[in-house]
Amino acid sequence: MKCDIVLAGVGGQGILSIATVLGFAALENNLYLKQAETHGMSQRGGAVQSYLRLSDRPVYSDLIPFGKADLILSVEPMESLRYLPYLSAEGYVVTNITPFMNILNYPEIELVMDEIKRLPRFVAIDAEAIAKEIGNSKTSNMVMLGAATPFIDIALQSIEHGIREIFGRKGEEMVSLNLRALHAGREFALANR
Amino acid sequence: MTKKLLLGVEAIGQGAIDGGISGVYAYPGTPSTEITEYIQGNKLAVSRNIHREWSANEKTALESALGMSYAGKRAIVCMKHVGLNVAADPFMNAAMTGINGGLIIAVADDPSMHSSQNEQDSRYYGKFAMIPVLEPSNQQEAYEMTRTGFDLSEKLGTPVLLRITTRLAHSRAGVIPVHSATVENNLKLPSDPLQFILLPAFARKRYQTLLDKQVDFERFSDESPFNGIIEGADHSLGIICCGIALNYLLENFPDGSPYPILKITQYPLSSKMVKKFEKLVDKLLIIEEGYPIVEEQLKGFFDYGKPVSGKLDGTLPRSGELNPDIIAKALHLKSASCNAIPPLVANRPPALCKGCGHNDLFLALDEVMSDYGDGHVFSDIGCYTLGVLPPYHSGNTCVDMGSSITMAKGAADAGLFPAIAVIGDSTFTHSGMTGLLDAVNEKSNILIMIGDNESTSMTGGQDSAAFGRIESICKGAGVGSEHIHVIGALPKNHEKLVSLIRHEIDYQGVSIIIPRRECVQKAARRISERKKENSGLNVL
Ligand SMILES: Cc1ncc(C[n+]2csc(CCOP(=O)(O)OP(=O)(O)O)c2C)c(N)n1
Ligand code: SF4
Numbered sequence: 001m002k003c004d005i006v007l008a009g010v011g012g013q014g015i016l017s018i019a020t021v022l023g024f025a026a027l028e029n030n031l032y033l034k035q036a037e038t039h040g041m042s043q044r045g046g047a048v049q050s051y052l053r054l055s056d057r058p059v060y061s062d063l064i065p066f067g068k069a070d071l072i073l074s075v076e077p078m079e080s081l082r083y084l085p086y087l088s089a090e091g092y093v094v095t096n097i098t099p100f101m102n103i104l105n106y107p108e109i110e111l112v113m114d115e116i117k118r119l120p121r122f123v124a125i126d127a128e129a130i131a132k133e134i135g136n137s138k139t140s141n142m143v144m145l146g147a148a149t150p151f152i153d154i155a156l157q158s159i160e161h162g163i164r165e166i167f168g169r170k171g172e173e174m175v176s177l178n179l180r181a182l183h184a185g186r187e188f189a190l191a192n193r
Numbered sequence: 194m195t196k197k198l199l200l201g202v203e204a205i206g207q208g209a210i211d212g213g214i215s216g217v218y219a220y221p222g223t224p225s226t227e228i229t230e231y232i233q234g235n236k237l238a239v240s241r242n243i244h245r246e247w248s249a250n251e252k253t254a255l256e257s258a259l260g261m262s263y264a265g266k267r268a269i270v271c272m273k274h275v276g277l278n279v280a281a282d283p284f285m286n287a288a289m290t291g292i293n294g295g296l297i298i299a300v301a302d303d304p305s306m307h308s309s310q311n312e313q314d315s316r317y318y319g320k321f322a323m324i325p326v327l328e329p330s331n332q333q334e335a336y337e338m339t340r341t342g343f344d345l346s347e348k349l350g351t352p353v354l355l356r357i358t359t360r361l362a363h364s365r366a367g368v369i370p371v372h373s374a375t376v377e378n379n380l381k382l383p384s385d386p387l388q389f390i391l392l393p394a395f396a397r398k399r400y401q402t403l404l405d406k407q408v409d410f411e412r413f414s415d416e417s418p419f420n421g422i423i424e425g426a427d428h429s430l431g432i433i434c435c436g437i438a439l440n441y442l443l444e445n446f447p448d449g450s451p452y453p454i455l456k457i458t459q460y461p462l463s464s465k466m467v468k469k470f471e472k473l474v475d476k477l478l479i480i481e482e483g484y485p486i487v488e489e490q491l492k493g494f495f496d497y498g499k500p501v502s503g504k505l506d507g508t509l510p511r512s513g514e515l516n517p518d519i520i521a522k523a524l525h526l527k528s529a530s531c532n533a534i535p536p537l538v539a540n541r542p543p544a545l546c547k548g549c550g551h552n553d554l555f556l557a558l559d560e561v562m563s564d565y566g567d568g569h570v571f572s573d574i575g576c577y578t579l580g581v582l583p584p585y586h587s588g589n590t591c592v593d594m595g596s597s598i599t600m601a602k603g604a605a606d607a608g609l610f611p612a613i614a615v616i617g618d619s620t621f622t623h624s625g626m627t628g629l630l631d632a633v634n635e636k637s638n639i640l641i642m643i644g645d646n647e648s649t650s651m652t653g654g655q656d657s658a659a660f661g662r663i664e665s666i667c668k669g670a671g672v673g674s675e676h677i678h679v680i681g682a683l684p685k686n687h688e689k690l691v692s693l694i695r696h697e698i699d700y701q702g703v704s705i706i707i708p709r710r711e712c713v714q715k716a717a718r719r720i721s722e723r724k725k726e727n728s729g730l731n732v733l
Contacts, residue, residue, distance in 0.1 A: 010541060011543065019365075023198050023365065024198075027196060027198060027367060032366075032367070033198070033365070033366060033367060034364055034365065034366045035198075035364060035365040035366070036360060036363060036364035036365075037200070037363050037364065037365070038307075038363070039223055039224060039226075039227075039308075039363050044543040044544060044545070044546065044576070044579075045541070045543055045544045045546070046541050046542060046543040046544075047540075047541040051364075057447070059366075060439075060440040060441070060443040060444045060447070061440045061441050061443075061444035061516070061517045062360045062361065062364035062366075062437070062440065063360065063441075063516045063517065065444060065516070065517040065518050065521070065528065065529065066518050066528060066529060066531040067528065067529025067530055067531035068529055078537075078538055078539070079541075081534065081535050081537075081538050082534055082538050084531075084532040084533070084534055084535070085531045085532055085533065085534060086531070087531070087532055088529065089529070089530065102541070102544060103539060103540075103541055103542075103544075105539045106539060107537040107538075107539060111537055112537065115535045115537065
């Protein structure tokens with residue numbers, strides 16, 4: 001098993017919560033893992049990414065080589081395109097479609113979506129809408145994680161367990177909310193891959 | 194022994210706790226900050242009451258740690274690479290005094306300048322001071338080398354420099370810590386009462402001691418379990434990998450490198466080891482993150498000997514951090530084909546948060562400065578550096594912490610009018626206060642705007658060293674009370690701030706305006722922490 005993931009988003013969108021859940025799941029499955037994060041300057045509304053590498057063999061580099069990522073998981077549509085050089089020929093892009101427009105020259109969203117639709121394998125998902133349906137828009141990152149699960153070779157139970165570990169502190173209510181978000185995202189991806 | 198998922202910096206924090214420190218001393222700086230924050234949040238560190246407060250700057254941090262070492266206890270000092278410039282004086286002289294309790298100076302370099310103004314390589318400082326340098330290649334080694342680094346320091350009687358770079362600092366991996374932490378040292382004064390007195394007559398002896406120790410330092414590098422040769426079948430090339438360079442190489446050879454590798458994680462370079470390795474192979478490639486320090490040492494001035502390649506001959510790029518692709522290219526390996534970034538993808542530079550008080554400072558300053566034209570504003574380092582970028586025009590310089598005040602003073606000395614410094618509260622107490630004294634003593638004609646957000650925000654919102662006391666410091670330095678103004682950094686005060694700036698530009702001498710409002714991020718964190726406390730939940 002080997003899964004190299006580029007997690008993408010904008011500083012403040014909280015992509016690391018996704019990485020944390022996957023990290024728990026990976027440890028539980030005795031997988032090797034490296035996860036490089038962005039800290040510092042660009043956290044202020046800049047482009048941020050995390051390189052998450054899971055494998056049943058030792059992982060050496062903290063960075064993913066170009067053309068080797070199995071998955072780009074982006075919580076923002078334009079950001080999903082920024083890391084295309086990392087995507088492998090068979091890789092998937094799973095991206096949220098709600099733009100984060102904190103710059104004046106943000107391209108027209110239709111053009112961004114056209115670029116995404118041109119990719120051979122992608123899932124474009126309205127994570128906010130699904131999260132709202134579930135009852136809490138703050139769960140959109142777990143919707144995104146759910147949408148990525150079909151492409152990550154880790155048992156769903158382990159990922160659910162990760163959510164319990166991370167959100168357990170905030171009470172049972174938050175756990176079940178985030179679990180529902182995970183499942184809703186997963187179902188969408190399975191139906192729209 | 195449970196595996197913990199730790200950032201490289203957290204692994205260092207855990208290693209320091211398990212190594213029996215009695216204190217961490219630090220000034221924040223990306224990518225080193227979380228070493229200290231990890232220790233601050235650690236249960237054992239709290240129950241042992243390990244010293245874990247922030248220092249005013251890197252120099253005071255290192256000196257305090259040296260004081261703790263003098264008293265016989267173990268300490269770690271943490272900073273980013275440019276922080277070592279600030280602490281260079283005690284750093285060089287701590288090499289002279291040596292230590293009593295174990296002392297590790299952890300410095301995080303930032304090749305590619307992700308969050309820094311340069312990419313200097315701290316290993317040169319280690320060589321300059323002639324002390325051992327540790328450069329772990331992964332998170333587990335970062336933990337181990339820190340934990341055992343205190344023993345090394347005490348055995349050799351020297352401070353040890355621990356050097357990491359951004360990727361190791363901010364990448365997580367499974368780390369297996371030891372069962373129990375070493376007990377702290379007891380208070381114990383140095384056995385030689387002259388050891389820490391660097392008067393010339395004694396210092397000469399200390400220097401000789403340092404020179405004599407070099408043999409031991411090299412022997413320890415030679416015997417380090419973290420250094421060594423990894424065999425490979427093809428001896429046409431030998432690759433020397435320093436620190437994390439090894440990972441990028443092995444990424445290209447997951448089933449093992451065809452070429453022999455010399456793994457270096459502890460300096461000074463063991464000449465015995467390097468010579469042995471050189472005999473094995475026809476030519477050498479040196480892969481190191483940062484400056485080509487090993488390559489310079491090994492490349493003969495007259496080009497005798499076996500060919501040495503690396504950064505100096507262009508085999509590897511001279512600047513920026515390494516990655517697996519750079520190394521694939523250097524070794525002429527095939528890399529995977531990859532897509533381009535579509536041209537429509539726009540840059541997303543960092544920006545001030547919505548509602549940031551620095552915005553109010555810049556809007557007022559920009560308005561006044563439009564009368565004088567560009568080139569009069571000396572900025573400094575912090576969130577407010579963003580004032581140099583559009584939509585603002587509030588800054589023509591950004592050099593090193595504290596330089597806004599002193600550069601404004603120098604420019605005023607040269608006749609520039611007006612000369613305005615923009616500096617943050619933490620930067621002011623880090624190294625702006627001394628420059629202020631110069632300016633006051635000479636009655637320099639400058640205006641200093643201290644953007645006081647009651648926080649060290651750029652690095653994540655650590656507490657500000659002189660919370661609520663900035664104006665008294667200015668007064669104490671001798672600025673006249675009538676020229677020190679504190680004003681809320683709020684949109685409703687815009688006109689007032691504009692006229693204050695105008696008024697103080699007209700004053701011949703040092704004036705201070707302190708637009709003050711708590712950083713919005715800091716306020717949000719404070720409120721959410723209070724909520725958690727009230728709800729009785731444990732905060733991690
Ligand atoms: C010598 C040195 N040490 C540390 C840093 C890292 N650093 C950059 S800005 C900053 C603090 C800024 O705080 P403040 O001046 O209060 O401004 P704010 O970010 O809060 O606006 C720090 C610690 C640095 N660049 N140089
Ligand atoms: S973190 Fe604080 S100081 Fe920095 S930009 Fe945001 S609000 Fe302003």
